[in-house]
Amino acid sequence: MLTLCLQVFLWYNDRHGHELDDSATNSRLIHWTHDHRIEELKEQFNRAQRIALDNPTLENVITAQRLQKQIMEKAHKFATMWQLATLLDYQLINAHEPSNSLHKKLYQEKSEQKKDLKLKNIAKNCELILQVKQDCLLCKAFMPIVQGFANKYAFQLLAVSKNNELLNKLNPKHIVHASLG
Incomplete structure (x- = not known):
């Protein structure tokens, strides 16, 4: 059985029980x-x-x-x-999320400081090892990035290769040279 619900426009102002209340x-x-x-x-x-x-x-x-x-x-x-x-x-306000741009910037700076401190603590117990090959352009290009990271967080950087030729060309003072050969 099909039931139709019709809405009727009432042109008069009398109230009826089926009408909705005003609120x-x-x-x-x-x-x-x-x-x-x-x-x-x-x-x-x-x-x-x-x-x-x-x-x-x-x-x-x-x-x-x-x-x-x-x-x-x-x-x-x-x-x-x-x-x-x-x-x-x-x-x-969610205490774990910044509520405005200034708070967000301060939150990010504080997070970066925490990350830096963690990395410096790791650096006390660990060292970075970079394996390099003689005619590898990527090794030469990547070396300054790794050196910058090592300097920033006080890591000891250990560069290793099968022969010392590339290591002698790089020769930064803080790198410990090791030969795999």
Whole structure:
């Protein structure tokens, strides 16, 4: 059996039991209004952008830019209120994630310092070993990168090869030379 649910427009103002209360209706209307305004602005911008792309007159481009400016202003206001709400209500902040760009930068610097300290502690007990070959251009190109890393974190760098020829050409003072031959 097929049941149809019809909505009827009542032109008179009498209240009936099957009608929704005003608060539910108003709530739906408010949500619909917000959604409608946002979607309408997006559609206007997309339409203006397509028109400006198809016919790039000054007037068409200005119209598209004005609509984009409206969107950007709304986004900026939203972002500002979002940050303010986050700052005012500490429960909205996740302690493990930065809440704004300054906090994010400080968090990253602190993380880098922790990583540097860990690497320096590892360097006390370990050394870097770089195996090199005589006619290897990659070895020659990679060596300064490895040396920089070793210097930065105080690693002892051990370069090894089957013959000492390449090691003699590299000959940095802090490298311990070892021959595999």
